[in-house]
Amino acid sequence: MSEPSAQQDRFSAQDVIIQYAACIDDRDFDQYRDCFTTDVELHGFGSNVIRGVDDWFDFVHKALENFSATQHLLGPPQVELNGDAAQMRTDLQAQHFFREPKGRIFTLWGTYRTQLVRTDRVWKIKRHELVTRATRTSDPYRT
DSSP states (O other): OOOOOOHHHHHHHHHHHHHHHHHHHHHHHHHHTTTTEEEEEEEEESOOOOHHHHHHHHHHHHHHHTTTEEEEEEEEOOEEEEEEEEEEEEEEEEEEESSSSSOEEEEEEOOOOOOOOTTTTEEEEEEEEEEEEEEEEEEEOOO
């Protein structure tokens, strides 16, 4: 099998962050797990660094209990390749629709700074950081 081109690597790395967002919004946790190395580190999702895919999944499941739906809108990922490693910057707007009170929406604007590694020809997230730019909670039914 031939080595992937830089363009193929770039697209494959970008696909990981797209899959990350789509799987959260679709609640497809099997595919979501495939985005990460087992020893992934996550920063900016609370006051503590989260280490390991199992601890991350515990955090995500608990956080998502509050929301009936989410929608993560991503800007084009900017990828810098370096062999079997990649750095990625992705701007985002994420809306979180609360279960209660109905109609309340939490919106986050930020940037993902993501480090990926390629193992067995597959890109996975090794380190993922959320840099929050702004947030807003709106309650359209409240007067």
